[in-house]
Amino acid sequence: MAPRARGRRPPPPPLLLLLLWVTGQAAPVAGLGLDAELQVERRSVPDECPRTVRSGDFVRYHYVGTFPDGQKFDSSYDRDSTFNVFVGKGQLIAGMDQALVGMCVNERRFVKIPPKLAYGSEGVSGVIPPDSVLHFDVLLMDIWNSDDQVQVHTYFKPPSCPRTIQVSDFVRYHYNGTFLDGTLFDSSYSRNRTFDTYIGQGYVIAGMDEGLLGVCIGEKRRIVVPPHLGYGEEGRGNIPGSAVLVFDIHVIDFHNPSDSISITSHYKPPDCSVLSKKGDYLKYHYNASLLDGTLLDSTWNLGKTYNIVLGSGQVVLGMDMGLREMCVGEKRTVIIPPHLGYGEAGVDGEVPGSAVLVFDIELLELVAGLPEGYMFIWNGEVSPNLFEEIDKDGNGEVLLEEFSEYIHAQVASGKGKLAPGFDAEMIVKNMFTNQDRNGDGKVTAEEFKLKDQEAKHDEL
Ligand SMILES: [Ca+2]
Numbered sequence: 001m002a003p004r005a006r007g008r009r010p011p012p013p014p015l016l017l018l019l020l021w022v023t024g025q026a027a028p029v030a031g032l033g034l035d036a037e038l039q040v041e042r043r044s045v046p047d048e049c050p051r052t053v054r055s056g057d058f059v060r061y062h063y064v065g066t067f068p069d070g071q072k073f074d075s076s077y078d079r080d081s082t083f084n085v086f087v088g089k090g091q092l093i094a095g096m097d098q099a100l101v102g103m104c105v106n107e108r109r110f111v112k113i114p115p116k117l118a119y120g121s122e123g124v125s126g127v128i129p130p131d132s133v134l135h136f137d138v139l140l141m142d143i144w145n146s147d148d149q150v151q152v153h154t155y156f157k158p159p160s161c162p163r164t165i166q167v168s169d170f171v172r173y174h175y176n177g178t179f180l181d182g183t184l185f186d187s188s189y190s191r192n193r194t195f196d197t198y199i200g201q202g203y204v205i206a207g208m209d210e211g212l213l214g215v216c217i218g219e220k221r222r223i224v225v226p227p228h229l230g231y232g233e234e235g236r237g238n239i240p241g242s243a244v245l246v247f248d249i250h251v252i253d254f255h256n257p258s259d260s261i262s263i264t265s266h267y268k269p270p271d272c273s274v275l276s277k278k279g280d281y282l283k284y285h286y287n288a289s290l291l292d293g294t295l296l297d298s299t300w301n302l303g304k305t306y307n308i309v310l311g312s313g314q315v316v317l318g319m320d321m322g323l324r325e326m327c328v329g330e331k332r333t334v335i336i337p338p339h340l341g342y343g344e345a346g347v348d349g350e351v352p353g354s355a356v357l358v359f360d361i362e363l364l365e366l367v368a369g370l371p372e373g374y375m376f377i378w379n380g381e382v383s384p385n386l387f388e389e390i391d392k393d394g395n396g397e398v399l400l401e402e403f404s405e406y407i408h409a410q411v412a413s414g415k416g417k418l419a420p421g422f423d424a425e426m427i428v429k430n431m432f433t434n435q436d437r438n439g440d441g442k443v444t445a446e447e448f449k450l451k452d453q454e455a456k457h458d459e460l
């Protein structure tokens, strides 16, 4: 074959089709019984080769096509795009259809194809001379079959797995996304935040919706997604069309929006008869962590308890629920889904968005609250001359100073009781304001009423 001087740029894609795709009339060059003349040299074979090309597979590969004298006539690298094609279906010249069979991803083959398995005695006008032997340096990037399903391989499963992901659960996971040749195309780790999504409802590609089913919290698995369950022939962003995607995922947590909290009591003292209820003032210690064990916060480390009035909105709803009907000395673990915790937003720098939280709690002290709706109660009988007693200077008007002094004296002597856990001055001021109907800063005898004398409860 005569050397050809070729100074022009590689052919554009339409010509590529002429070169590598065989139309119906060109196909008969196969089947001449001269397959032995096809020479295949395996130049580089990867250590790991879980799968090899079979007839009928779809492959993506790079190649450089040269004539025997080394002159390049075509290269996929020049187009910065792999060549994508079904193998063994007559879409390629016969020699290439045969040469690709048995290849591993990342394998490199050097192939010499005789003209009878390429473009024969006719060649391709202006590109391939008649009777040309063609050389191809081939690197296989990708392989799948239209019969492929999602493949799942678990390589770490936590010892305890009380529940696995089901359809409609909401999951947070980390992942590295690579192509079959190992090239990384995306990673949640690089963004330093989990990927969060509902499962089985089409929010993610079909292959991930399927591949995440049945996974445990803390599990690590590889999910291999063929393109028909991924981004298809079109691809998306930096994912080329017809690419197999490999996701190495680590599930951080999941929950279902219908989940409530879960309470596990680890220890109860012998006398566990006084149980916490709404309005009680509680002092407790806690460790807060994520389901994967990451510690977020600990009052034990701070050396002082956390103190709240139960049912007063001082903690997230899940925590309020988790502290109910608990006795002093009891230890329990409360698991709180995000909709009863810190929600989708989380707490900046402290709690990730949509995180399930684990609280290990010990109740140290309980001060019984007042009946619901009361901020102050009398322990015994109420004096019949209450207004006169409060109006110390006897001028018929009670000022805040008189009122405050009187209430505190009642509490100090054990005759009255303020709701525990709140700012006493604030309670007293609210009580006074409630009695001062016309808001002039003084309470008159007419304004003054006992709480129980009214349908609408006030404070005294
Ligand atoms: Ca007065």
Ligand SMILES: [Ca+2]
Residues within 6 Å of the ligand: 435, 436, 437, 438, 439, 440, 441, 442, 443, 444, 447
């Ligand atoms: Ca008044």
